[in-house]
Amino acid sequence: MARSSKKNENSGDRFKLFTIEILILFAVLILIVTAILDFVVLELSGNAMEQNASNLIGANSRQLELNINSYLERAETLSTLLFSDEAYYLYDATDPSLSDYDKIKSEEVIQNRIVDIGLMENYADFAIVYTDDHKIGWISHGTQDLFPEGGFYDAFSVYAANSRKKDGWCFGLNGNTDRIYYVKRLNEHAILLTSLYTRELSSVFVRPEQLEDMTIRLVDQADTIIYSSEQAEIGQTLPDDIRNGLTTPQEDHIINSNTCDNEWRVICSIPTDSILRENHRLRTITLLISLGMAVVTFAVGLFLITRLSKPMDGMVTSLQNKADTDRLSGVLNKGAFQEMAENRLSRSDSGQVHIFVMLDVDNFKQVNDKMGHAYGDQVISRLGRLIRRLYRKDNRANSDRETIIGRIGGDEFSLYTGCSGIDEKDITLAVKEQMDLLMSSFEKEFEKEKESCNISLSAGVCVTDQAGVSFQELYEHADKALYTSKQSGKAQYTLTLVSQGKEDAHESE
Numbered sequence: 001m002a003r004s005s006k007k008n009e010n011s012g013d014r015f016k017l018f019t020i021e022i023l024i025l026f027a028v029l030i031l032i033v034t035a036i037l038d039f040v041v042l043e044l045s046g047n048a049m050e051q052n053a054s055n056l057i058g059a060n061s062r063q064l065e066l067n068i069n070s071y072l073e074r075a076e077t078l079s080t081l082l083f084s085d086e087a088y089y090l091y092d093a094t095d096p097s098l099s100d101y102d103k104i105k106s107e108e109v110i111q112n113r114i115v116d117i118g119l120m121e122n123y124a125d126f127a128i129v130y131t132d133d134h135k136i137g138w139i140s141h142g143t144q145d146l147f148p149e150g151g152f153y154d155a156f157s158v159y160a161a162n163s164r165k166k167d168g169w170c171f172g173l174n175g176n177t178d179r180i181y182y183v184k185r186l187n188e189h190a191i192l193l194t195s196l197y198t199r200e201l202s203s204v205f206v207r208p209e210q211l212e213d214m215t216i217r218l219v220d221q222a223d224t225i226i227y228s229s230e231q232a233e234i235g236q237t238l239p240d241d242i243r244n245g246l247t248t249p250q251e252d253h254i255i256n257s258n259t260c261d262n263e264w265r266v267i268c269s270i271p272t273d274s275i276l277r278e279n280h281r282l283r284t285i286t287l288l289i290s291l292g293m294a295v296v297t298f299a300v301g302l303f304l305i306t307r308l309s310k311p312m313d314g315m316v317t318s319l320q321n322k323a324d325t326d327r328l329s330g331v332l333n334k335g336a337f338q339e340m341a342e343n344r345l346s347r348s349d350s351g352q353v354h355i356f357v358m359l360d361v362d363n364f365k366q367v368n369d370k371m372g373h374a375y376g377d378q379v380i381s382r383l384g385r386l387i388r389r390l391y392r393k394d395n396r397a398n399s400d401r402e403t404i405i406g407r408i409g410g411d412e413f414s415l416y417t418g419c420s421g422i423d424e425k426d427i428t429l430a431v432k433e434q435m436d437l438l439m440s441s442f443e444k445e446f447e448k449e450k451e452s453c454n455i456s457l458s459a460g461v462c463v464t465d466q467a468g469v470s471f472q473e474l475y476e477h478a479d480k481a482l483y484t485s486k487q488s489g490k491a492q493y494t495l496t497l498v499s500q501g502k503e504d505a506h507e508s509e
Contacts, residue, residue: 034286053275057214057256060207061268065258067204068218072182072262074121076167079184079192081117082128088113089186093130110136115476122334122409124179125195128186129153141365143195146174156193160185169262171198171226177235178368180226197410198234199373201227205266213274217242217267226264231373242269326407328377329384337406341416342471344404350467353419353427356474357435358460358482359387361411362490366453379449380411386445387413390438416474428463428497435459435493456491458482464498 082088091106092098098106110128114137118126127137133152147155159168160183167184171177179195186192205216205227218227223238245255246267255269324336332340348354361383368376384407391403403417419427442457449455460482462474481494488494 034289053211053270054254054256056208056211057254057268057270060211060214061256061258061266064205064216064266064268065260067206068201068264068266069261071201071204072169072260075182075194075196076165076184078117078120079167079182079194082113082186082192085113089190092187092189093134093136094132094189107136112476114138115479116472119338119472119475122196122200123194124197124410125181125193127193128190129156129193131189139193140179140195141363142176142178145365146176152193153191156181156183157185157191159183160191169264171220172224172235175235198227205229207268211270214268214270217269219265219267221263238267242267245269326384329380329407329413330388331384331413332404332406334406334408337404337408337414337416338471340404341406341474344416344418345469345471345474348418349420351420351465353422353424353463353465354469354474355415355417355419355427355431356462356478357415358475358478359413359415359438360458360482360486362456362458362486363454364411367449367455370453371449379446379455380407382445383411383413383442386441387415387438390434390441391415414475414478424463424465424497428495431461431463432495435461435495439491439493458485458490459493460485461493461495462498463495466498469498 087106088110091110093103093107114126114128118138124140125138125143127135127139129135129152131153133150135152139152155173156170159170159181160166161168165184167182170181170183171179173181178198180198181193181195184192201218205218207214207216207229214229216227216229217225217233217238219225219238223243225233225236225238228234241250241253242255244250245253246257252272253269254272254275255267257265257267259265324332326333331337345354361379364376364379367379384405387405391405403415406414408414439457439459443450446455460478460480462477462481464474464477466473477496477498481496484494485492
């Protein structure tokens with residue numbers, strides 16, 4: 001019995017040893033197979049990732065080219081609306097035969113047309129400039145400051161060099177990198193000058209999530225960077241390594257370029273290491289998993305293969321959807337604001353009183369110039385919060401006449417409210433109280449910026465009980481009142497009462 005027991009023990013030991021040897025052999029086999037898979041599959045995966053990334057960058061670059069072409073074409077198309085009537089494009093402000101009265105009447109018609117067209121896009125500048133630098137439309141302070149001694153026409157007219165369309169785009173004039181300008185010749189003595197903020201190009205240059213490390217640049221014919229996802233590059237010359245990579249393939253970068261209709265170029269580049277970062281991470285994970293597979297079943301190997309193929313399943317193109325909310329200020333963007341206000345106007349009763357407010361930050365350019373554009377964005381964000389806070393309580397108490405708040409320009413905001421069943425005098429008094437509160441709250445909120453950059457708030461307010469009034473009419477009245485505030489010394493508001501087409505005298509506060 002003792003010998004049999006000892007024999008069984010020896011047999012058990014030998015079986016255990018055999019099992020251990022099988023496990024070790026299996027582990028070694030798994031390690032070898034995994035090592036081969038790691039080397040072959042991941043190497044192929046890396047090559048496939050580079051190829052897929054290159055294709056994806058090429059497709060994205062082409063899409064960005066189409067986007068910028070569409071964006072610029074929209075601005076160009078809007079300018080052609082001035083050719084709908086000879087009174088717009090043949091008028092010559094320098095013609096000595098025209099009387100002052102004829103000039104005033106003609107320019108009033110042109111001004112109204114420019115305002116109509118300008119509302120269709122978020123222009124920084126939109127004006128007709130004549131050879132004597134006379135202007136019809138609006139020119140921003142930023143553009144005005146580029147020519148303290150005049151010379152608008154001479155500086156911009158040279159860019160209308162396209163022999164067929166008699167137009168052209170320019171950037172970086174006198175060192176300005178905030179805007180891109182579009183110039184189109186109207187007649188022998190007049191050009192149309194429009195500009196768009198370069199920062200708004202961020203809505204055009206959208207990249208897929210899987211290419212988050214990709215740098216997107218828009219450059220002109222001189223390789224000056226008009227827009228870059230790396231904002232510090234704007235206004236600089238295209239880096240040499242990227243320029244060289246356009247003609248000679250680079251091992252450390254994948255680069256793609258597409259030429260726009262106006263000869264500007266969209267250039268997309270991404271470091272190769274960024275593309276393979278996920279592949280390197282997977283290599284480490286695979287090696288760790290292979291050690292675990294030495295003590296588990298073959299199913300773990302199948303899991304490994306699944307993990308190896310998993311990154312390849314996620315390469316799809318996705319673009320951001322435009323939201324109605326302006327992400328910087330937290331209020332409605334220009335298009336959403338106008339659409340919501342027009343819907344409210346279309347549903348308004350005949351006895352309703354309409355309140356339309358235009359707000360503009362005086363000397364806002366000083367904030368960008370002295371404190372930087374990032375700080376300027378913070379000012380816009382804080383102003384948006386301030387306006388929302390001041391009108392939140394009123395909106396909760398009176399949901400039927402909720403105030404619509406929108407950002408319609410760089411530092412311009414608009415508000416619309418429709419009221420029913422309230423006497424116009426009471427409404428006017430309430431509007432004055434609200435505007436006084438807004439003006440004082442602005443001074444308190446931006447006391448520091450007022451001292452350092454001399455910013456203030458100007459406003460134009462239109463109150464009317466006119467039936468069937470349109471958004472455009474409200475906008476024009478409020479904008480005219482805002483202009484009065486600006487001309488009267490800024491840091492104030494002007495209230496205009498309009499009744500059945502009659503506009504009362506402005507009241508400056």
